[in-house]
Amino acid sequence: MAGAVAIGGLARVVRAMPDAIYPFTEIPADKSGIRWTHTAGKSAERYLPETTGPGCAFLDYDADGWMDIYLVNSGKCDFYEPSPPLRNALYRNNRDGTFTDVTEKARVPGGGYGQGVAVGDYDADGFPDIYVTQYGKSILYHNNGDGTFTDVTEKAGVAAPGWSSSAVWFDYDNDGKLDLFVCQFVEFSKSLNKSCGTGDEGKHGYCIPRLYKPMPSWLFHNNGDGTFTDVSKASGIANSLGKAWGVVATDLNNDGQMDLFVSNDTVPNFVFMNRGKGRFEETATYAGVAYSGDGRARSGMGLDSVDFNQDGWMDLFVANIDLERFAIYQNNHDETFDDQAGPTGIGMATRLMSGWGLKFFDYDNDGNLDLFLANGNPDDLIESLHSQVKYQEPLMLFHNTGKEFQNVSAQSGPVFAKPLSARGMAIGDFDNDGGIDVLVAVNDAAPVLLHNAIGSQNHWLGINLVGTRSNPDAIGARITYQSGNLRQRRMKVGGGSFLSAHDPRIVLGIGKRPKLDWVEIQWPQPSGKIERITELPIDRYITIVEGAGKWK
Amino acid sequence: MFPFWCSALALASLLFAGLHGASQTASKPAPDASSVAIKATALAEEGRCDAALPGLEKSIRVADPELKRKVGLAGVRCSMTLGRTDSALRFLEALARGFPHDPDVLYAEIHAYSDLSTAASETLARTAPASPPAHELLAESYEMQGKWDDAEKEYRAIVSQNPKLPGIHFRLGRLLLSKPNPPATVADDAKREFTQELAIDPTNAGAEYVLGELARQESQWREAIKHFSRATELDASFGDAFLGLGTALLSAKRMSEAIPPLQMAVKLEPQNPSAHYNLATALTRAGRREEAEKEFEIHRKMTQKGDAGQGQPAAEPQNPN
Numbered sequence: 066m067a068g069a070v071a072i073g074g075l076a077r078v079v080r081a082m083p084d085a086i087y088p089f090t091e092i093p094a095d096k097s098g099i100r101w102t103h104t105a106g107k108s109a110e111r112y113l114p115e116t117t118g119p120g121c122a123f124l125d126y127d128a129d130g131w132m133d134i135y136l137v138n139s140g141k142c143d144f145y146e147p148s149p150p151l152r153n154a155l156y157r158n159n160r161d162g163t164f165t166d167v168t169e170k171a172r173v174p175g176g177g178y179g180q181g182v183a184v185g186d187y188d189a190d191g192f193p194d195i196y197v198t199q200y201g202k203s204i205l206y207h208n209n210g211d212g213t214f215t216d217v218t219e220k221a222g223v224a225a226p227g228w229s230s231s232a233v234w235f236d237y238d239n240d241g242k243l244d245l246f247v248c249q250f251v252e253f254s255k256s257l258n259k260s261c262g263t264g265d266e267g268k269h270g271y272c273i274p275r276l277y278k279p280m281p282s283w284l285f286h287n288n289g290d291g292t293f294t295d296v297s298k299a300s301g302i303a304n305s306l307g308k309a310w311g312v313v314a315t316d317l318n319n320d321g322q323m324d325l326f327v328s329n330d331t332v333p334n335f336v337f338m339n340r341g342k343g344r345f346e347e348t349a350t351y352a353g354v355a356y357s358g359d360g361r362a363r364s365g366m367g368l369d370s371v372d373f374n375q376d377g378w379m380d381l382f383v384a385n386i387d388l389e390r391f392a393i394y395q396n397n398h399d400e401t402f403d404d405q406a407g408p409t410g411i412g413m414a415t416r417l418m419s420g421w422g423l424k425f426f427d428y429d430n431d432g433n434l435d436l437f438l439a440n441g442n443p444d445d446l447i448e449s450l451h452s453q454v455k456y457q458e459p460l461m462l463f464h465n466t467g468k469e470f471q472n473v474s475a476q477s478g479p480v481f482a483k484p485l486s487a488r489g490m491a492i493g494d495f496d497n498d499g500g501i502d503v504l505v506a507v508n509d510a511a512p513v514l515l516h517n518a519i520g521s522q523n524h525w526l527g528i529n530l531v532g533t534r535s536n537p538d539a540i541g542a543r544i545t546y547q548s549g550n551l552r553q554r555r556m557k558v559g560g561g562s563f564l565s566a567h568d569p570r571i572v573l574g575i576g577k578r579p580k581l582d583w584v585e586i587q588w589p590q591p592s593g594k595i596e597r598i599t600e601l602p603i604d605r606y607i608t609i610v611e612g613a614g615k616w617k
Numbered sequence: 618m619f620p621f622w623c624s625a626l627a628l629a630s631l632l633f634a635g636l637h638g639a640s641q642t643a644s645k646p647a648p649d650a651s652s653v654a655i656k657a658t659a660l661a662e663e664g665r666c667d668a669a670l671p672g673l674e675k676s677i678r679v680a681d682p683e684l685k686r687k688v689g690l691a692g693v694r695c696s697m698t699l700g701r702t703d704s705a706l707r708f709l710e711a712l713a714r715g716f717p718h719d720p721d722v723l724y725a726e727i728h729a730y731s732d733l734s735t736a737a738s739e740t741l742a743r744t745a746p747a748s749p750p751a752h753e754l755l756a757e758s759y760e761m762q763g764k765w766d767d768a769e770k771e772y773r774a775i776v777s778q779n780p781k782l783p784g785i786h787f788r789l790g791r792l793l794l795s796k797p798n799p800p801a802t803v804a805d806d807a808k809r810e811f812t813q814e815l816a817i818d819p820t821n822a823g824a825e826y827v828l829g830e831l832a833r834q835e836s837q838w839r840e841a842i843k844h845f846s847r848a849t850e851l852d853a854s855f856g857d858a859f860l861g862l863g864t865a866l867l868s869a870k871r872m873s874e875a876i877p878p879l880q881m882a883v884k885l886e887p888q889n890p891s892a893h894y895n896l897a898t899a900l901t902r903a904g905r906r907e908e909a910e911k912e913f914e915i916h917r918k919m920t921q922k923g924d925a926g927q928g929q930p931a932a933e934p935q936n937p938n
Contacts, residue, residue: 350913351901358864360894360916401902403868408836452797 087478088428088462089503089515097514098163101136101154105509106145111271112258114200114228115139116443117250117310120181120564121506123493124193126171127212130606131158132493132568134504135173135182135195136512142178142201144255153179153197158495162516173214177201181489181564185234185243187287189537198229198247198564207291223293225283228253233560235314235323236536237300238343239590242287243536246302246325248309251277270446274364275331279306282327286343301337301345308332314559315370315379316541317352318400321590323541323559326354328365328383338400353402354381354394363389364419367490367563371425371434372396372554373465379556384420387442387454391415411436411463414472417454418461419443421563422490426501430523430574432551433465439487439505439563457484460505480515487513493568499525499604501572506565520574524548526581527572527606528616530557534592535611538569541589547582548575570606579603586611654679658691666695674704677711686716693729702736705729749775749782756788765796786814787824794827804831822851826858833861838869849878856885856892864895867902875899883912890919 094100105115122135134156141147153175156164168174178200184193192208202224206214218224228250234243251274261272281303285293297303311328318324322339329335333355337345349355357363364386370379378396385391390412394402406412415438422439429435440458447454462477463470474481489506496502500520505513526546530539540559545552555571575581585597588611598609598616607616657672673692679685689712696705709729716722741751756771772789775782790810793803800806808831811824818824829844845862848855863879866872879896886892897912 350897351906351909353898356894358895359891360920361891362920403870407834 086518087476088473088517088519089478089480090518091478091480091483092162092514092516094511096162098159098165099134099136099154099156099512099514101138101156101166102511103136103507103509104139104147104151106139106147106151107509108145109269110144110258111260111269112144112255113251113253113271113274113277114142114144114178114180116271116445116508117230118178118180118488118508118564119506120179120198120231120489120566121491121504121512122182122184122195122566123491123495123504123568124184124195124566125569126155126193126195126208126214127157128192128210129158129160131160131497132495133158134164134495134514135184135566136506137179137182137197137489137564138175139178140175140199144258145178152176162496167212171212171214172216173197173206175199175204177204180229181231182566183232183234183245183560184566184569185245185540185559186537187234187243187245188291189242191537193569196223196232196234196245196247198225198232200228200253202226203229203232203247217291220291221293222295223247223283223285225249225285227280229283230309231311231560231562231564233312233314233325234538235325235540235559236589237284237314237323237339237345238286239322239535240287240289241532241534241536241591242289243538243540244287245283245285245293246312246314247283247285248312248327249280249282249307250274250310250330251308252280253277271444273331274308277308279308279329279332281306282309282312284345296343300343301347305335305337305347306332307335309335310366311368311383311561311563313368313370313381313561314540315381315556317370317379317381317396319378321541321593323589326368326370326381326383328368329362330364330366331362333362334365334383348400352400353404354383354392357389357392358404363392366419367421367423367439369423369425369561370556370558372556373425373434375554377554379558382423382425382436384415384418384423384438384440386419387417387447387451391418391420391438409470410472411470414461414463418458421488422505422565424490424492424562424567426492427572427574428462428501428517428520429464430499430520430525430572431576432548432553432574433467435465436463436470437461437490437492437503438463439485439490441486441488441508455484457486459484460487478515480513483513485513486510488563489565490562491565491567492562494520494527494570494572497527497606499527499572501568520572521604524575524578524581524603525572526575526584526601526603527570528584529570529606529608530586531608531610532588533611534594535589539589539611543587544571544573545585545587546573546575548578548580549582551575551578575603584609650676650679651681651684654684654688658684658687661691661695666698670695670699670701670704674707677707682715686712686719686722689715690721690725693725697729697732700736702733705733747778749779749785752778753785753788756792760792760795765792768792781817783818783821784814786810786817787821790814790824790827804835807831820851822848822855822858825851826855826861829858829861829865833865833868836868838865841865842869845878849881854885856882856889859885860889860892860895863892863899867895867899870902872899872902876903876905888919890916893919 103119119137123132136154138151140151155168155171157167181198183196192210194208195206197204205218207217225247230248232247259272284297284302286296307329314323325337327335336349336352365383367384369382381394392404395405418440419442425434438461461474464473486508491504498521500517502517503515532539542557544555581601583599587595654676657669660669676688692708712722752771752775756768759768790807793807814824825844825848829841832841842865848858859878859882863875866875882892893912893916897909900909
């Protein structure tokens with residue numbers, strides 16, 4: 066009897082203890098309503114595209130101020146005919162933590178072997194459009210503004226045939242319109258698929274991309290009339306043959322012209338420095354970001370650009386495959402970079418990982434940009450080759466203390482112990498509480514939606530920037546803000562991560578400080594105008610329209 | 618062993634037959650030295666090594682190359698059979714000098730040296746099983762088999778017997794770094810061993826090099842530069858140490874200082890793409906872009922050549938990325 070009382074007492078104590086608050090909590094499908102699953106169509110022939118998708122996006126397709134979700138699936142192509150057919154998915158945010166599948170009504174099902182997604186308002190009508198990259202031909206969906214989309218690929222001229230991976234909307238010629246860069250991976254078709262074996266028990270595996278021919282990526286100039294011109298050759302982009310997985314549009318030399326950092330697999334990465342007048346110069350080797358420190362081309366996959374040390378110059382990050390370590394390149398202010406993977410500890414922490422989706426963002430709103438990594442080895446036979454490397458890998462979270470990055474994965478929630486074949490990863494605040502949430506797209510499995518539980522415990526301000534003279538998404542805008550003794554800089558880069566697109570709003574964290582003194586926006590060219598906004602609210606989202614001089 | 622000696626004897630027999638035939642056709646008496654050699658090899662062929670060896674030894678410098686080769690091979694076989702190491706080594710030396718690329722000779726050398734090595738290790742194990750060399754030999758053997766813990770025990774046994782013996786702490790440090798799934802303290806543990814090695818033998822360039830590499834991995838540039846510099850001073854032909862020094866100086870943003878060691882690394886190891894890459898990077902950062910481009914071009918060609926030589930799909934690793 067006494068024992069029973071004691072056990073009952075212990076149970077009461079346990080029940081009375083508050084649940085541990087982890088930064089991120091997985092929202093199950095039965096709660097979110099997101100029941101869509103990615104199907105890779107893995108075959109005995111081991112076609113390489115089966116290992117690489119999918120991507121995902123946070124976007125506000127109906128402009129209601131709440132982030133919706135788009136998910137990319139595989140589909141019919143020369144090596145795969147799924148039965149029943151597969152489709153992408155658009156989920157509308159119900160503003161209560163749940164989502165409704167509106168794909169059919171919106172008419173955005175995809176229709177090929179999908180890979181990734183890029184989102185941008187290319188016609189400046191206030192509604193974001195969707196570009197779906199595919200193995201085969203990619204698709205441009207124009208947002209009609211009434212909850213539906215129209216496939217305008219042919220008219221726009223942006224099909225980009227081949228194996229497209231990541232894509233990004235950005236304004237390379239500063240004419241105020243969003244242009245489109247599309248990564249192309251390798252030359253591939255059913256007949257070009259190669260067979261690889263471990264030699265153990267005749268196991269048949271996916272081949273290393275080194276065996277496939279590199280290809281040029283695409284650059285499309287926005288003509289402003291719903292059509293685009295392929296300027297890949299004229300711009301110099303097509304002179305460089307790569308095996309491109311990731312792209313981020315950023316300004317690496319502070320000249321007001323958007324540059325591109327492109328990650329390549331088994332060949333050197335690219336930096337396309339924008340030299341103006343529609344020309345790019347590939348400088349990655351001189352920049353020190355093409356190869357590893359010992360001169361080896363690595364397997365560049367996910368990437369991002371961020372001013373992680375807050376010196377006013379954009380730095381670079383690229384994830385690689387296992388045993389290669391990820392790279393975090395600090396900008397030397399002269400178009401060269403130094404890899405700080407060693408000093409930051411990120412190199413050792415990622416030694417065994419293969420990284421795809423990734424993004425720097427301030428998950429706890431303390432003002433410092435943290436780093437979230439989504440990982441997974443592409444080779445399902447990897448564990449028979451390397452005793453320390455796993456096929457499915459956990460997510461990782463690095464907290465930026467302002468002085469260093471600390472690997473806080475183990476303390477950040479059970480989801481960080483969950484093995485995944487993560488690929489795409491998008492950030493977005495789907496419940497508008499100021500804590501930036503995360504969506505992870507998983508190869509051949511359901512996506513993982515993570516709710517951020519601690520961002521809202523600090524103060525913040527979310528800003529939606531709308532360009533009028535500059536591009537409508539304000540890609541390339543620079544934001545500086547002051548809150549008491551905290552001054553931080555942000556740049557609104559285009560793209561980043563892998564195959565994915567993000568919430569376009571910028572969240573400015575200020576920790577426990579009660580007030581945001583001012584925010585200064587340097588709008589992208591062609592205006593380049595600087596506007597300082599004061600008397601700002603906190604803990605909510607606002608919109609700042611270029612030239613208005615105030616928030617709404 | 619058996620097939621080798623069979624084939625060697627068959628070869629000797631053929632050679633003998635050929636020489637004998639040629640001698641008969643010429644109807645001339647064989648020179649004295651040749652006669653001795655032919656007789657000795659015939660005895661060897663019959664397995665009568667006791668009787669053959671004196672003649673073979675006398676014939677080791679016979680003029681006819683074919684006969685000399687035959688004598689050498691038979692001499693090695695008989696010497697090994699009789700346990701005459703000194704004699705075997707003389708025959709091996711003569712064969713190596715006279716027929717350095719002959720496959721049969723090389724095959725004979727491999728087996729003879731292997732047998733000599735086995736015999737010596739057996740003798741060591743029998744006569745001085747607790748001696749440091751016996752432990753060292755065992756440790757090396759364990760290392761080759763990947764039995765890291767057993768190897769470590771052997772090295773520790775040597776250190777406990779003779780703490781001042783040069784080379785053992787170096788091997789211990791190297792072993793600790795080779796272990797799969799090492800503990801978090803592995804770098805510190807290894808550093809301790811290399812530092813102890815240098816206390817015993819301050820001329821160990823390898824220990825300085827590894828300490829430099831460990832410091833470089835920890836981004837301790839000053840420490841890395843110090844150790845790599847010492848390694849290059851101790852061994853002026855140590856290409857990797859020059860490369861390490863150059864890359865550490867590069868990381869420390871001492872661009873101009875990085876160039877000379879990297880140039881030396883390129884000179885010592887012209888086929889090392891990393892040396893060319895880092896030299897090119899240092900030259901770029903020092904503003905010497907034209908020279909840098911030449912080095913980048915060499916690096917590019919080397920890496921492209923390397924990629925082209927990656928083999929066919931079936932031989933490739935499975936990793937698709």
